[in-house]
Amino acid sequence: MERRDSVRRLLCKVLGLLLLSMACASAYMNERLVLIASADSPIDQLDSIEVRRLFLGMNVTHDGIRLRALLNEADSQVRSVFLQNVVAMTDTVYDRRVLRLAMAGEITLPPIYTDKRALLAAVAANKTAISYAWERDVQQDKRIKILRTLWHD
Amino acid sequence: MTRHFSRLLPALALLWYFPAVSSAADHEHSANEFEVFLAAEAIHGTGQTHAGDDDTWFDADVLFGLTEHQFKVFGEYYITPDERDLERLQFGWEFAPETTLWFGRFHQPASAWNSEHHHGRYLQTAITRPFIERWEDEQGLIPQHITGALFDTRQAMGNVGAIQVSTGVGYGPSILAHEYEPIDLIDNNPGRHRLAISGRLAYLPEYESGNGAGLVFAHDQVQTASPSVINYIQSTNIVLTVWGAYVDWTFDPWRVIATNYYVDVGLDTGAHDESFISGYIQAERVLPHKLTMFGRLENSSRMEESRYVHLFDDHDGDIDIAFQREALGLRWDFIRRQALTVEISHVISIDQRSNEIRLQWSGVIP
Numbered sequence: 001m002e003r004r005d006s007v008r009r010l011l012c013k014v015l016g017l018l019l020l021s022m023a024c025a026s027a028y029m030n031e032r033l034v035l036i037a038s039a040d041s042p043i044d045q046l047d048s049i050e051v052r053r054l055f056l057g058m059n060v061t062h063d064g065i066r067l068r069a070l071l072n073e074a075d076s077q078v079r080s081v082f083l084q085n086v087v088a089m090t091d092t093v094y095d096r097r098v099l100r101l102a103m104a105g106e107i108t109l110p111p112i113y114t115d116k117r118a119l120l121a122a123v124a125a126n127k128t129a130i131s132y133a134w135e136r137d138v139q140q141d142k143r144i145k146i147l148r149t150l151w152h153d
Numbered sequence: 154m155t156r157h158f159s160r161l162l163p164a165l166a167l168l169w170y171f172p173a174v175s176s177a178a179d180h181e182h183s184a185n186e187f188e189v190f191l192a193a194e195a196i197h198g199t200g201q202t203h204a205g206d207d208d209t210w211f212d213a214d215v216l217f218g219l220t221e222h223q224f225k226v227f228g229e230y231y232i233t234p235d236e237r238d239l240e241r242l243q244f245g246w247e248f249a250p251e252t253t254l255w256f257g258r259f260h261q262p263a264s265a266w267n268s269e270h271h272h273g274r275y276l277q278t279a280i281t282r283p284f285i286e287r288w289e290d291e292q293g294l295i296p297q298h299i300t301g302a303l304f305d306t307r308q309a310m311g312n313v314g315a316i317q318v319s320t321g322v323g324y325g326p327s328i329l330a331h332e333y334e335p336i337d338l339i340d341n342n343p344g345r346h347r348l349a350i351s352g353r354l355a356y357l358p359e360y361e362s363g364n365g366a367g368l369v370f371a372h373d374q375v376q377t378a379s380p381s382v383i384n385y386i387q388s389t390n391i392v393l394t395v396w397g398a399y400v401d402w403t404f405d406p407w408r409v410i411a412t413n414y415y416v417d418v419g420l421d422t423g424a425h426d427e428s429f430i431s432g433y434i435q436a437e438r439v440l441p442h443k444l445t446m447f448g449r450l451e452n453s454s455r456m457e458e459s460r461y462v463h464l465f466d467d468h469d470g471d472i473d474i475a476f477q478r479e480a481l482g483l484r485w486d487f488i489r490r491q492a493l494t495v496e497i498s499h500v501i502s503i504d505q506r507s508n509e510i511r512l513q514w515s516g517v518i519p
Contacts, residue, residue, distance in 0.1 A: 049361075052361055058360075058361070059251055087361075090439075091489060092443060092486045095490055096275075096276060097361075097363055099273070099275070099517060100269060100276055100363065102186060102216065103216060103229075103271045103273055103276060104269075104271070105218065105227040105243060105245065108186055108218065108220050109186060109188070
């Protein structure tokens with residue numbers, strides 16, 4: 001009798017884990033990483049090369065306005081997708097590349113935001129700021145406009 | 154002690170000021186720069202009584218900068234147990250996109266290695282820097298710091314490529330017993346400092362990735378009143394002219410850095426003029442698990458016969474000048490912005506052959 005109960009409990013746990021993992025997987029399904037700017041920003045479009053340069057801290061200007069990149073590190077997946085799909089570098093190569101450029105005085109390192117709300121507030125407050133975020137985090141935010149999709153699941 | 158403390162004060166002030174600024178980065182957009190490159194090293198070398206000048210057990214390289222519109226202030230303060238130096242202090246005006254005119258003390262652009270890695274150990278894959286790229290206070294044979302003006306520009310070529318032109322003009326180092334003495338911005342400046350010119354013309358096929366190849370040139374006029382130097386080289390003037398070519402190319406998972414310099418040494422009496430060639434090639438390969446394997450060959454021609462080269466050997470129990478070196482190592486970037494490296498090498502110097510093993514931890518904060 002006791003053995004049957006313990007088998008039942010184990011089955012429940014396995015089922016629970018299975019359901020939880022399915023829920024997590026569905027949460028990341030149809031996920032989109034989007035390039036964002038302030039709703040007041042005059043910028044409407046940036047091509048892939050400009051985006052890559054911008055997030056390496058390099059000089060990118062539009063109509064005489066120098067753009068500023070803000071790095072979103074609010075979660076580990078956003079950083080991983082950014083590295084793979086935006087700058088196309090491993091984390092070590094990216095870090096060493098931007099540090100070398102900063103060491104040469106060629107760039108100022110893009111500031112890192114680990115808090116999602118602080119990042120969105122910073123983007124909203126600065127017409128020259130460009131960053132990236134999950135679409136679900138910004139699509140209802142009237143202070144932010146989406147410039148383009150950088151990656152989708 | 155008081156002198157050391159006063160030299161440390163600017164660094165302490167910066168350490169106090171900049172973390173306060175960078176901690177605000179999560180709240181406001183900022184154009185300040187503050188990074189500290191740290192490294193700790195252990196070395197064992199056969200036939201050497203103490204670690205080399207490039208092998209301090211600990212060093213910290215403090216990088217600081219401020220950008221306001223088109224104007225920049227940028228500096229690098231280097232700290233070891235024996236040394237505290239303001240290695241660079243530059244005031245820049247970016248008067249056109251990717252075109253900056255700098256004033257101050259800077260690293261001469263003709264060094265392929267130093268203009269890429271500067272003093273930050275974490276940035277170079279290997280532990281050691283090639284002997285021909287050594288700094289002045291490590292018995293370096295080529296002056297590396299100029300105090301004056303530096304013009305640097307990158308002009309787009311096609312969609313992703315660029316041409317880089319970099320030219321520096323100013324005061325170079327004086328020379329004392331066994332080493333060059335560049336102008337020190339916060340301490341005494343013994344000796345006379347004369348004209349130094351340095352330049353680089355490079356092709357960057359994909360600017361963002363860091364690949365590049367180019368030609369470099371440097372011309373240094375050095376005057377000395379040091380009796381030991383005059384006695385040794387029979388000249389009060391040295392005119393050093395350097396021509397070089399380099400390539401730094403990554404083709405995943407490989408990276409190759411190769412450089413060759415031709416160095417002409419002009420002395421008072423033309424009959425004693427000398428020249429030598431020195432170069433190196435370093436290959437790196439990225440492996441799984443954040444490991445990078447690397448190997449480097451350094452070689453030279455006519456350095457052994459050069460009196461100018463021998464002038465820099467201070468016979469203090471370490472290896473100051475090497476004619477040849479083979480190095481092999483493994484780097485492990487075990488955590489973000491931190492690495493452990495092991496390097497073994499075989500060195501042929503002026504008076505001995507040595508086998509060396511080095512272990513290094515390097516990192517950068519924040």
